[in-house]
Each structure stands twice: as structure tokens, then as C-alpha cells.
Amino acid sequence: MSFIIFFIVTLFIAVIQTIIPYLVNRTIVFGVSIPEQYIDSKTLKKYKKHYSISVAFFSVMILGSYVLWVLRNDRLDNQVALTGVIIEFALILISLSFYLYYHGKTKQLKQQNKWVENLKQMKVTDLSVRGQDEMLPWYIYLLPIISTAGLMAYTLMNYDMLPDQIPTHWGPGGEADAFTKKTPISAMQLTLVLLLMQSMFLGIHVATKKSGIKLSATSLQASRNRQLLLRKYSSWLLYIVVLAVTMLMSYFQLMTIHPEIGEGSAKMLIPFGFLVLVLVGTLVFAIKVGRSDKELEMPIEAKIMDHDEDRYWRGGIFYFNKNDPSIFVEKRFGVGWTINFANPLGYFVIFLPLIIIFLIAFL
Amino acid sequence: MQIIISNTSKEPIYEQIYVQIKKQVLTNELQAGAALPSMRELAKDLGISVITTKRAYEELEKTGFIYSVVGKGSFVSEQNKEMILERKMKVIEEQLMAAIQNSKEIGIELPELKELLTMLYMEDV
Incomplete structure (x- = not known):
């Protein structure tokens, strides 16, 4: 089971990392903004192709070796899992190295060819674009939150039925493999973590919804299309993930109270189904949003470009812009959002719940 | 209903916003009663400081092109x-x-x- 899970997750990472250059915003190449006039440059196309081929090559090598290594001998489950984690990190590190290499090359190319000189930089927005935003309303999050509150009450009511050893960790087969002594706090721990995760997701949802809808002056239609789809589908994906996490963790909690529901194949299928749902959902989301600004061909007005914001992006990955009041902005390398590190509110939304969750889990 | 601003222009950004919204009201592209994005939203959409959009909206209010209702937002004025x-x-x-x-x-x-x-x-x- 471990092997199948790690294989699927690593394959997913490999596929996403390989196709990223073709899913990012049309005017961003390896984290560098390129004026619309030059996005069809042959050299840039070559860079993208070389990146994808290199990452695909290493992915096949790594995954192939992993499969061979597992099949050659009978490996212990935790060995398979540990190696699985290592190859996932290796794959991410390798693709990141290739990204950084081509990020540097693209930056150089942009400078050498003086692509931004002689172009007037501008920012644009449409006063009516807010009316077209289709993100989910915040109160839809009340549903999973209320369900968790109900589960907490149910746990307290059935406190006597809980075993003396409360499970705190579950293996890839859905089997509990770490326990702690029963106390009112340890009995509630899982539901508390769930509630915190839900609040964090709600916070992310609200912060995303309040973030700017950034349009491009040179490809108004394409950028509007992409921004609106990104907002809509990312809010759907986030909500699906919240529902899935709620169901999974509630299932674990109920299994602790009523061990009989953990018998049979459900124990294995539910976590596995969760994994597949999240991965497939993410892939569909990435491709749908990634393709949304590629088909519309726009006539380019000769002498303008979008405001060049490269200096706010460290390595094309980390965004620091004090002048931008948004908490989240669209990622440059990848599909989705990244946080504006210059806005302290963002730390509050993301890191505070994470710190509390870690404190609960490890204290 | 686009707002285009240029950082290299001699006009300050708040004035660029002011002039363009005023023009859209005068040409009826923005009709009386139409809701404008909040100052905060506009600032975020353009990636500029809220102080700038606030100043533009204040000028527009002073000259009577828009009005604001607390808790509801800014709207294009009807009679002026x-x-x-x-x-x-x-x-x-x-x-x-x-x-x-x-x-x-x-x-x-x-x-x-x-x-x-x-x-x-x-x-x-």
C-alpha cells in the first residue's frame, strides 16, 4: 500500500513539475515577466522545452529506480515510505534547480535583448471586473465547521466509550500506529486540529477573495479569463479539500469511538480515495486554469507592456511588495496563489494556525 | 470601463484615476447609480497603495461625480x-x-x- 501511494504521489509531482512552464501565466517565463510582443521568442520556447525534457528524464529515472528497488527484494513498509519521501524531495529539488537555471537564463535574455526598453509600462483594471467574480461565498464554510462542532459534542458525550489509548497517527493503510494516553484533551485533539484547519482554510478563502484581480494591459481578455477562472476554481478546489479533510478526520475520530466501522476495506479505501480525489482535483484545476489564457490571440499594441514587477519577485518565487495591499497574488511558477511576504496579515492567516496545529500535535 | 495608469506619466496616479473615472461618468459610460469598486478593491486590483485610491475617490466626491454610503460603497452620482x-x-x-x-x-x-x-x-x- 505504501508503495502504491508513494508511487502515485511522486508520479503526480513529476507530471506537474514537467508541464509547469506551459501552465503559467502567458507573459511569465520561468518567473520572469516578458512583454507580450516577445512571448513567442524561439529561445524562450527552447528553454521551456529543454526544462520539460530534463525534468521528465530525471522523473522517469527516479521513478524507475524506485520501482526496481521495491520489486527486487521484499522491503519493509517503513523503508518503502522513507525512500518514497526521499525521492519526492529529490524530484522537487531537481526541478527547482532546473527552474533556477532557466530563471537566470531568461532574465539574462530579457536584459541582453533590451525587451523592456522603449515600451511604456502601464497597469490596468476594469471597474466592472469585480461583478464577474464567481468565488464561493464564505459562509459555505460553516457547513463543515458545524459538522466538526457536532463531532466534538458527540466525542464528549461518548467519552466513556473511548479506548484508554487514543490513536494520534495513522499509517498509509488506514491503520493507527501511534497512541497516547486518554485524557479529555487527547480525546479531542483530532477534532481540535480539524477545526483549526477549517479556520485556516476559511481565512485563506477570505484573503484570496479580497485580493486583487490583476489584469494585463496587453492581453486584457486573456488575463481576465485566467484571473476569473483561477479565482473560481481555486475556491472550489479549496472547498472540496476542506470537505474531504473533514470527512477523513471525522472518520478517524468515529473509528476511535466505534472500532467496528473500521473493519473491512473502508479503512483502506477512505484514505486512498481522499488522496486520489485531492490529486486529481489539483491536476484538473492546474490544467484548466493553465490553459485558460493560451488560446485567445490578441492583437498587440506596439509600444506598451505591463508594469514590470520582476524586482518584487525574489527568484521569481517569493513576492515582497509593500505597495500592494493584496495578501495573495497569482503564483509566477505554478498554478495557484502565493503570499505577499511584505504584508504582515498574510503571516497571520497562514502561519498562526500552522504553529498552533504543530503545538497541539507535539506537546 | 477600464482604468489605465502609467507610472512614468507626469500626472500623479490619483489624478490619472480621477480623470478617467470623471471622463467615464461624463460620457455616461458609468451610469448614475452604478457601483464602483471599493477603494481597497481598486487599490488591490491595481497593486497600488490604498492612500492613492482614497485620494482619487475623495476628489471625485468633492467634485460631486460620486458619492459614498458608509458600509455600502461608492456610487456614481445622479444629479449634479x-x-x-x-x-x-x-x-x-x-x-x-x-x-x-x-x-x-x-x-x-x-x-x-x-x-x-x-x-x-x-x-x-
């Missing part, structure tokens, strides 16, 4: 003397331009046109 005057002025300008164009086509000189205008103006009263 200056606004109507300015809009009328624009229409007059356009009609005069058409008259001038026509005069030029058939060779009527400026003094002659002025005379005609004066005559018509007096007659009407």
Missing part, C-alpha cells in the same frame, strides 16, 4: 449641476465642431459663421 453642465458643454462642443466641419466643406469663412451664429442666437430669445 457641474456634471450636467460639463456634459452639456461637451455636447455643444461636438455640435459646433460638426457645424464648423460643414462650413469648411462649403467654404463658409469664420466671420460669416460667427454672424450666422449671432443671428440665430438673438432670434431664438
Whole structure:
């Protein structure tokens, strides 16, 4: 089971990392903004192709070796899992190295060819674009939150039925493999973590919804299309993930109270189904949003470009812009959002719940 | 209903926003009662400071092109003397331009046109 899970997750990472250059915003190449006039440059196309081929090559090598290594001998489950984690990190590190290499090359190319000189930089927005935003309303999050509150009450009511050893960790087969002594706090721990995760997701949802809808002056239609789809589908994906996490963790909690529901194949299928749902959902989301600004061909007005914001992006990955009041902005390398590190509110939304969750889990 | 701002322009950003929204109100592209994005939203959409959009909205409010309702947001004003005057002025300008164009086509000189205008103006009263 471990092997199948790690294989699927690593394959997913490999596929996403390989196709990223073709899913990012049309005017961003390896984290560098390129004026619309030059996005069809042959050299840039070559860079993208070389990146994808290199990452695909290493992915096949790594995954192939992993499969061979597992099949050659009978490996212990935790060995398979540990190696699985290592190859996932290796794959991410390798693709990141290739990204950084081509990020540097693209930056150089942009400078050498003086692509931004002689172009007037501008920012644009449409006063009516807010009316077209289709993100989910915040109160839809009340549903999973209320369900968790109900589960907490149910746990307290059935406190006597809980075993003396409360499970705190579950293996890839859905089997509990770490326990702690029963106390009112340890009995509630899982539901508390769930509630915190839900609040964090709600916070992310609200912060995303309040973030700017950034349009491009040179490809108004394409950028509007992409921004609106990104907002809509990312809010759907986030909500699906919240529902899935709620169901999974509630299932674990109920299994602790009523061990009989953990018998049979459900124990294995539910976590596995969760994994597949999240991965497939993410892939569909990435491709749908990634393709949304590629088909519309726009006539380019000769002498303008979008405001060049490269200096706010460290390595094309980390965004620091004090002048931008948004908490989240669209990622440059990848599909989705990244946080504006210059806005302290963002730390509050993301890191505070994470710190509390870690404190609960490890204290 | 686009707002385009340029960082290299001599005009400050708040003024660029002010001028463009004013123009859209005067040309009726933004109709009376239409809701504008909040200052915060506009600042985020343009990636600029809220102070800048606040200043633009304050100017627009001062000159009566928009009004704000606490908790509800900003809207395009309905009745406004200056606004109507300015809009009328624009229409007059356009009609005069058409008259001038026509005069030029058939060779009527400026003094002659002025005379005609004066005559018509007096007659009407």
C-alpha cells in the first residue's frame, strides 16, 4: 500500500513539475515577466522545452529506480515510505534547480535583448471586473465547521466509550500506529486540529477573495479569463479539500469511538480515495486554469507592456511588495496563489494556525 | 470601463484615476447609480497603495461625480449641476465642431459663421 501511494504521489509531482512552464501565466517565463510582443521568442520556447525534457528524464529515472528497488527484494513498509519521501524531495529539488537555471537564463535574455526598453509600462483594471467574480461565498464554510462542532459534542458525550489509548497517527493503510494516553484533551485533539484547519482554510478563502484581480494591459481578455477562472476554481478546489479533510478526520475520530466501522476495506479505501480525489482535483484545476489564457490571440499594441514587477519577485518565487495591499497574488511558477511576504496579515492567516496545529500535535 | 495608469506619466496616479473615472461618468459610460469598486478593491486590483485610491475617490466626491454610503460603497452620482453642465458643454462642443466641419466643406469663412451664429442666437430669445 505504501508503495502504491508513494508511487502515485511522486508520479503526480513529476507530471506537474514537467508541464509547469506551459501552465503559467502567458507573459511569465520561468518567473520572469516578458512583454507580450516577445512571448513567442524561439529561445524562450527552447528553454521551456529543454526544462520539460530534463525534468521528465530525471522523473522517469527516479521513478524507475524506485520501482526496481521495491520489486527486487521484499522491503519493509517503513523503508518503502522513507525512500518514497526521499525521492519526492529529490524530484522537487531537481526541478527547482532546473527552474533556477532557466530563471537566470531568461532574465539574462530579457536584459541582453533590451525587451523592456522603449515600451511604456502601464497597469490596468476594469471597474466592472469585480461583478464577474464567481468565488464561493464564505459562509459555505460553516457547513463543515458545524459538522466538526457536532463531532466534538458527540466525542464528549461518548467519552466513556473511548479506548484508554487514543490513536494520534495513522499509517498509509488506514491503520493507527501511534497512541497516547486518554485524557479529555487527547480525546479531542483530532477534532481540535480539524477545526483549526477549517479556520485556516476559511481565512485563506477570505484573503484570496479580497485580493486583487490583476489584469494585463496587453492581453486584457486573456488575463481576465485566467484571473476569473483561477479565482473560481481555486475556491472550489479549496472547498472540496476542506470537505474531504473533514470527512477523513471525522472518520478517524468515529473509528476511535466505534472500532467496528473500521473493519473491512473502508479503512483502506477512505484514505486512498481522499488522496486520489485531492490529486486529481489539483491536476484538473492546474490544467484548466493553465490553459485558460493560451488560446485567445490578441492583437498587440506596439509600444506598451505591463508594469514590470520582476524586482518584487525574489527568484521569481517569493513576492515582497509593500505597495500592494493584496495578501495573495497569482503564483509566477505554478498554478495557484502565493503570499505577499511584505504584508504582515498574510503571516497571520497562514502561519498562526500552522504553529498552533504543530503545538497541539507535539506537546 | 477600464482604468489605465502609467507610472512614468507626469500626472500623479490619483489624478490619472480621477480623470478617467470623471471622463467615464461624463460620457455616461458609468451610469448614475452604478457601483464602483471599493477603494481597497481598486487599490488591490491595481497593486497600488490604498492612500492613492482614497485620494482619487475623495476628489471625485468633492467634485460631486460620486458619492459614498458608509458600509455600502461608492456610487456614481445622479444629479449634479457641474456634471450636467460639463456634459452639456461637451455636447455643444461636438455640435459646433460638426457645424464648423460643414462650413469648411462649403467654404463658409469664420466671420460669416460667427454672424450666422449671432443671428440665430438673438432670434431664438
